[in-house]
Amino acid sequence: MSEGIGARVLRKEDKRFITGKGRYTDDIIEPNQAYAAFVRSPHAHARIVSVDASAALAMEGVEIVLTGPELVADGIGNIICGWGVTSKDGSPMNMGAWSALATEKVRYVGDAVAIVVADSKAQAKLAAEVVVVTYEELPVVVGSVDALAPSAPKIHDNAPGNLIFDWEIGDLSPTDAALASAAHVTEMEITNNRLAPNPLEPRSAIATFNEAEDHYTLYTTSQNPHVARLVLSAFYNVAPEHKLRVIAPDVGGGFGAKIYIYPEEIACLWASMKSGRSVKWTSDRTEAFLTDAHGRDHVSTAKIGFDSDGKIVGLKVNTKANLGAYMSLFSSAVPTYLYATLLSGQYDIANIYCDVQAVYTNTVPVDAYRGAGRPEACYVIERIMETAAREMGMDPAELRAKNFVRSFPHQTPVIMAYDSGDFDANLKQAQEAADVAGFGARKAEAARRGKLRGMGYSNYIEACGIAPSAAVGSLGAGVGLWESAEVRVNPVGTIEILTGSHSHGQGHETTFAQIVAERFDLPTENIQIVHGDTDKVQFGMGTYGSRSGAVGMSAIVKAMDKVEAKVKKIAAHVLEAGEDDIVIEGGAVKVAGTDKQMLWHEVGLAAYTAHNIPEGMEPGLKESAFYDPTNFTFPAGCYICEVEVDPETGVTDVVQFVASDDFGTIINPMIVEGQVHGGIAQGIGQAMLENVVYDAAGQQLSASYMDYAMPRADDLPNYSVHHASTTCPGNPLGMKGCGEAGAIGSPPAVINAITDAIGNNNLSMPATPAAVWAALQDVSQKLAAE
């Protein structure tokens, strides 16, 4: 079937997107709609002395102004962190209170203090400016290392020393012993820069409380509307779950930032109840920089030891993770279970130890951002492997291959059990595509043009799907990480798939239809994908961790199994044949080897008329399923980056980028390539351009595109994307996930290439022209001194 698994079916959703007909939250207009604006803290750390809204309330069009104390008085709960992490000493994490509107203190620039609701956006903004908040400024700390200093200002009363937790994984003393006995030890300081997620569509919410029906509706930019509904009702107490409908319509990118339930959505729902108006808020770009959860921000030291044969004997890592001013929904899981569990990389390492101090600072909360913990792990292991190879005078690919895991399942010392992979195949495929053999000649040719050419590897592995519910529960997760689906075959034979996975750029409407087309041998145009509405879809855990394929589609497969069984029963009954003899093909349900058949839609009709179905069978043709994964999935691959540096300016040109990925089964290669391209673009962005910078007072210096450098087309190469796949044994389709791999695997390849080109390994992300030039000056000074 041309539209089934493996076909490059054009994206069904693109027609509405490229013709400007998408329907995003801000496009939705409710009757009697009012607009919200937030009064935000201009200070990174201050005590709120008083809030005076009288001038604002007197302004034309202003409906209501609400503040933190009123929110607390109405019983609206504090914002939760959904994953409890336990410290080395057995103590629970020290979580400070986060109220949707600040009560006593503000803790970062942008912290919401009040919500103003008015007839127009302009009136709301104007009124927000005249709400007089008197602050008593407090000392500020922005960096994780500084925040741990004894003299640092205290951000939350219940987090002494600003320490949220001091967590560890692996065994310390065997790791220390292994490192002590190693023939060679490489030690590095490694920082992972802070990033602003920057989805194209900013966050938005429109909340409506219908008093007559005692019912709430929230349209919002969410990656997981059911989780939003659950948290808004069970924890924030804004509306009861059965009286709250959450709809995430078309959503223009998420990258993690739209997983969380932010103060603004809570406040809009609450303000709608208080004001009797529909309340809409749409973030502007500056607000997005100031309030969307940031990503990464790790400072690590890493030590890796090798025996005389180049085999890794141990790895020890310490990481300080900056979580910002408050703990966001998955903030605790990112620098722990999604990070340190991947430190073994593609390598067979007997001894690993990592400890992580998570720290409060006066900055925007930090949470999952495309890759979430795995890019940080990949960056540590792939930077240190490349560095070690250079120190030992070995070929970096050879050193990696010497240590590859080659038998599966492979239990690492840091929880993960890799289920499949062929790292040699990815390495070989990438090396061939990158013409590694010809690199020397290219380097020499570049040198004749005055350019410094370098090459860098990254052999990444990551973990997707997240993960068996019982397993994540035992590690502290507050939710299960299964997915649900419903397959509705209509009386006319068309099919609706209701899925808990949410699509905000991933192309589910196409790929999900493809697996149904494959199974029932139908055209994809007969299949509709429904998602993003809690009134339509039974439940769902949403889209993140590249889980929509491995988990979301597995749920669809389970539901299709049930549908198929029922279809066969009905057909066997009507055609008077054995169920085992029934086959589904070519739009018909047939008795194999005969000319007896029912058309597909005739089976649907038979199920719904119920005039002639097996005795005792329920009418209808609709099945649902919940799928709980059996393990993480482990996408892996090899990325090879080649750069040319202009030594006069430090400008780096990525001249070649080769990816060989193992994503397991690929449903739609075109969409998968698109995901890889986008992921690598974000990875190159992190490696060379993007950086959130704070000054000492906690003001973001990079809070607009004037200073925050997003990757643009001319910053990026033509990617060379390849696949060498092994089937994932853990799910029915054999899928591993492809949504984050590019962003995870690419940064170390880029930095390894640049440091190779300039002959100075002391280079942090982002490798801006100025940073590369400065590193080159260090090299020439060193040479001059010698």
Added chain:
Amino acid sequence: MYETNFHKAATAQEAAALLNASEDGKILAGGQTLIPTMKQRLADPTDVIDLSGAADLRGINISGDQVTIGAMVTHAEVAGHAALAALCPSISQLAANIGDPSVRHRGTIGGSLANNDPAADYPAAVLALNARIRTSLREIAADDYFEGMFTTALEDHEIITAISFTAPTQGGYGKFPNPASRYAMAGVFVAKSADGTVRVAVTGASEDGVHRHGGLEAALSADWSASAVDGVEISSDGLLSDLHGNAEYRANLIKVMTKRALG
């Protein structure tokens, strides 16, 4: 954006009158700076006077080696003007590398010069070309016009009407774009006139906005070549240090961009 009163002027003179009559009015040219500034609520003019209908501010005039560019001429028009490109390719190339296509089709030379962003490109050209800035009141020599970051010799209610200059016999522009904004982190315009005078103007790099560089002018007067630039000491004093690069880096960029301007 705060509320404001919008006016559309048919001529420069009418615009000047409207501006005079307004309490705290602002001229709107391409709007590529003014509109974002207003949207961010950083500007709150009582009146906005749109010049887009003022035909007398449009057009590029070339007569011999004399060039006049109307204040409302867009960057795209400068970049695409064949006769200008033949006479003074450096300014065409400069305009072609401002911002992105939508910015180039809205943004104007008058707006750029009135704004005098320290990282804007045109100020370097205007200063190096020893251009004259014609206004609703007078004509101002480039050397008297630029007074530091975002400040110019323009009076409160003065409107730029045109820019005129004599085409150089040799010239070029080297720009190092800021990785985020793509404005100049260092932009160097070199120009040599028929009488052999060399002027070198630097934008983007300095705390005081666009300025001429005496050392580079002296070196290039003696020897119009990239190798002459090698021997020039570029001081980092007074140069910008920010998250995109420190003063030493910018000093280096001035040197490299000067060489690249020479082709």
